[in-house]
Amino acid sequence: MRVDPTFDAFVERESTALLRFAYLLTNDRGHAEDLLQVALLRTARRWAAARDRPGAYVRKILLNLSRDRVRWLMRRVRERPLAPTHDEVAAVGPHDHAVAERHLVVAALARLPERQRQVVVLRYFEDLSVEQTSELLDMPPGTVKSHTSRALARLRELLDDNDNDTTHLARAHHD
Amino acid sequence: MTDDDQFGRRLATLLRDELSDVHSAPNLTDRLRGRARRRQLLVGACAVAVVAITGAVGLVAVPGADRADPELVDVAHVRTQVTDALARSTDYVVLARTANGAPYRVDKWTDAATRRVRTDWYGDGKLSVSVVVTNEADGGQRGLQIDYLNRWYAHWQRTPAEMEHTFPDFFEDLPEANPESISQALADGTLEIVGKETIDGHETLRLRLETEIEAGPTATTPTTMELWVDADSYLPHRSTITTTHEFGALTRTTTYTWSERTPENLKVFDLTPPPGFPGGKRR
Numbered sequence: 001m002r003v004d005p006t007f008d009a010f011v012e013r014e015s016t017a018l019l020r021f022a023y024l025l026t027n028d029r030g031h032a033e034d035l036l037q038v039a040l041l042r043t044a045r046r047w048a049a050a051r052d053r054p055g056a057y058v059r060k061i062l063l064n065l066s067r068d069r070v071r072w073l074m075r076r077v078r079e080r081p082l083a084p085t086h087d088e089v090a091a092v093g094p095h096d097h098a099v100a101e102r103h104l105v106v107a108a109l110a111r112l113p114e115r116q117r118q119v120v121v122l123r124y125f126e127d128l129s130v131e132q133t134s135e136l137l138d139m140p141p142g143t144v145k146s147h148t149s150r151a152l153a154r155l156r157e158l159l160d161d162n163d164n165d166t167t168h169l170a171r172a173h174h175d
Numbered sequence: 176m177t178d179d180d181q182f183g184r185r186l187a188t189l190l191r192d193e194l195s196d197v198h199s200a201p202n203l204t205d206r207l208r209g210r211a212r213r214r215q216l217l218v219g220a221c222a223v224a225v226v227a228i229t230g231a232v233g234l235v236a237v238p239g240a241d242r243a244d245p246e247l248v249d250v251a252h253v254r255t256q257v258t259d260a261l262a263r264s265t266d267y268v269v270l271a272r273t274a275n276g277a278p279y280r281v282d283k284w285t286d287a288a289t290r291r292v293r294t295d296w297y298g299d300g301k302l303s304v305s306v307v308v309t310n311e312a313d314g315g316q317r318g319l320q321i322d323y324l325n326r327w328y329a330h331w332q333r334t335p336a337e338m339e340h341t342f343p344d345f346f347e348d349l350p351e352a353n354p355e356s357i358s359q360a361l362a363d364g365t366l367e368i369v370g371k372e373t374i375d376g377h378e379t380l381r382l383r384l385e386t387e388i389e390a391g392p393t394a395t396t397p398t399t400m401e402l403w404v405d406a407d408s409y410l411p412h413r414s415t416i417t418t419t420h421e422f423g424a425l426t427r428t429t430t431y432t433w434s435e436r437t438p439e440n441l442k443v444f445d446l447t448p449p450p451g452f453p454g455g456k457r458r
Contacts, residue, residue: 011204011207018199019197020194020197023194023197029197037203037206037207040203044207061255064251064362065251067366098192102189102190102193105186105190105193120186124183124184124186124187137362148179148183152179152182152183156182
């Protein structure tokens with residue numbers, strides 16, 4: 001694979017951020033690493049087209065890849081999710097409120113439908129505008145807004161449920 | 176800042192904290208080079224295998240041999256290839272022929288490069304109505320409609336402002352059999368590769384897309400799109416779209432023809448009213 005040195009620099013600089021993005025899309029560390037490698041290979045092969053906006057280019061590939069059922073087709077043993085399950089979170093002691101709160105948010109995000117999860121990750125985790133999100137997802141800005149609204153409402157519900165079950169957890173969404 | 180934005184930003188902060196210990200491998204570019212080398216070896220081995228199978232095809236039929244093709248099982252690869260092929264639809268005049276049960280059919284030609292669409296409706300085997308619509312760059316539309324049954328024609332035009340006040344189309348959410356809808360279904364839906372099939376002499380790859388389309392503020396309609404794409408170009412050759420409603424399932428079958436944008440092929444958009452038809456302009 002002959003690669004422009006600027007591609008290496010891009011990977012060096014951005015790969016951690018891209019891996020975190022892939023992880024939030026898949027909720028599976030191993031799967032996220034696989035997807036990132038596939039996405040970067042494709043980007044390398046089309047670096048001339050991607051080099052102007054490589055971050056957006058790779059993220060778009062990751063969004064498409066994450067929707068596939070590659071995890072079954074890649075014939076690999078699926079790793080245990082990084083985020084703990086709901087029961088494990090509930091067992092966390094009061095001194096670990098912040099940790100439990102973060103785990104809950106990751107778990108709640110994983111329960112959203114694919115498109116809603118993607119919109120929330122792009123809009124807030126990646127801090128993109130409605131228009132930028134619209135471009136990456138190939139959907140009208142109005143649809144981005146409606147998905148965002150539904151996703152946040154669903155996250156509120158999920159986190160409220162957890163609040164009711166584990167009253168010691170911090171109420172992040174009520175801040 | 177809205178409550179939603181505040182809530183979203185708070186969640187993002189928690190997510191960033193949660194992922195602060197997630198880092199990519201330090202030698203990632205080396206891994207990529209290794210993976211690229213392995214892929215090249217795999218592709219080379221597959222090419223040899225294809226030659227071998229082709230040579231042996233007259234002797235032995237191997238059930239399920241198609242499924243052994245690594246290109247077939249790579250859903251992501253197929254999705255990208257079809258999406259890329261559809262993105263090249265501006266290079267073609269696309270004819271989508273949809274049968275709604277003989278003798279009724281709809282032929283729709285699209286020239287994406289000039290944003291022109293011609294639609295012909297056939298009833299009882301006869302051409303009944305033709306419409307050519309040009310979508311203007313400013314968001315407006317102009318068109319020509321010829322009614323062959325009632326023998327009249329009309330030129331019409333809508334400004335961008337008038338387009339915004341057009342009555343809502345209650346069927347606008349139903350997937351159309353065109354490259355844009357297929358791209359959307361590819362992006363939104365779950366893709367499954369069914370296998371290879373020969374359709375009308377074309378070697379195709381049969382795909383199945385399961386998706387849902389919005390049918391109102393809270394409702395969705397389950398939709399299955401089966402797609403036969405050309406094995407070489409990945410351009411769609413045939414599609415069936417099945418929407419499931421409370422009154423049952425509705426299936427439409429469309430066959431696609433992709434023609435070069437030659438002057439001859441573009442003549443289909445030069446619609447002219449037959450002599451003797453009364454006509455005029457209407458808004």
